[in-house]
């Protein structure tokens with residue numbers, strides 16, 4: 001009995017210590033109550049889970065109860081009845097081309113480019129056009145769950161500015177092309193613009209500047225080498241179109257007696273930090289070479305199908321362990337930026353192509369749109385999954401609609417049933433960009449009106 005007070009005191013002290021440790025830590029945002037699809041290495045799915053975010057970072061991913069014990073959010077998003085997943089990564093687009101959406105359809109790439117897109121661009125691309133197009137594209141991406149996009153276009157500094165205002169993450173490449181374009185009369189001027197762009201944005205938390213030599217068929221060897229050298233010098237990504245069509249293969253054979261992939265290799269072009277868009281017409285040996293050189297690939301199933309470019313050997317890339325992500329390509333050849341559609345079409349296309357329903361299953365399609373894209377960009381330590389220590393880029397998808405009922409398997413739903421319009425909340429770098437379908441960083445009505453006004457000028461330009 002005499003020892004009891006001491007024991008009681010010990011319990012009491014211990015209790016105080018426990019309470020001290022157990023007081024929930026105040027963090028900026030907690031997303032709670034939804035099924036959390038983490039896309040981590042174990043593909044963990046947490047029913048009634050939560051994600052705690054502090055500032056730009058994820059600080060916890062766990063059950064809602066476990067997170068509630070540790071963290072209290074200054075702001076909370078109730079994700080009950082919804083799916084919480086990493087923001088989607090669109091690895092290949094030309095954002096301002098949303099203003100050419102539906103301008104010319106049902107044509108092959110070269111005819112489409114030479115008769116419509118290049119002439120329209122020559123007459124309409126300007127800093128104002130690019131800003132208006134990026135605002136519209138950003139609105140569409142936020143509304144449909146894309147949190148990071150990879151861009152190749154002109155006046156990329158204007159795209160970067162609008163991307164920052166919208167709050168999206170961008171890997172943005174200033175285009176280098178041989179013929180005179182709106183922002184550069186010569187490739188040398190394009191390279192100088194690219195360098196100035198890199199210097200301006202290289203330390204930005206949301207923008208990763210990149211160099212974007214358009215393709216081997218629109219550039220000469222010295223310019224391709226110089227573009228690659230510039231990105232090596234600054235340690236920034238190189239973005240290029242590769243082996244998209246049979247015409248490109250034929251042109252390369254005629255000019256260099258080599259495939260585009262082999263020709264670029266002969267220039268010493270390939271290496272880690274290069275992201276090649278399309279890669280449709282490549283051999284097994286070239287896939288192995290791209291893997292060995294550490295090149296990432298952006299697969300754009302809808303654009304490849306619409307332009308009848310061909311079917312990229314995606315199962316071959318996956319087998320070889322090439323880092324491969326999904327993209328929409330510019331909205332002029334898709335005709336939207338919905339990455340849910342890209343996942344679904346990728347899965348269906350490769351099942352059909354290989355006559356194997358297991359060729360590209362739902363889990364793989366979701367992985368390509370998230371972690372695969374992050375790996376292809378060399379950004380997998382920062383984005384692509386919901387894990388502690390990564391940047392807080394996530395989306396919340398509504399599943400309580402007729403189309404999404406019943407729900408047996410969240411991953412199946414995300415790939416085969418969900419559409420971009422089902423996204424309810426979008427968070428990038430810890431900032432809520434869309435809440436309950438309302439985009440908070442963009443004046444929706446003004447951006448739509450501005451885009452319609454630009455369409456009049458585009459129409460006049462191709463008449």
Ligand SMILES: [Zn+2]
Nearest residue numbers: 241277329330
């Ligand atoms: Zn493209």
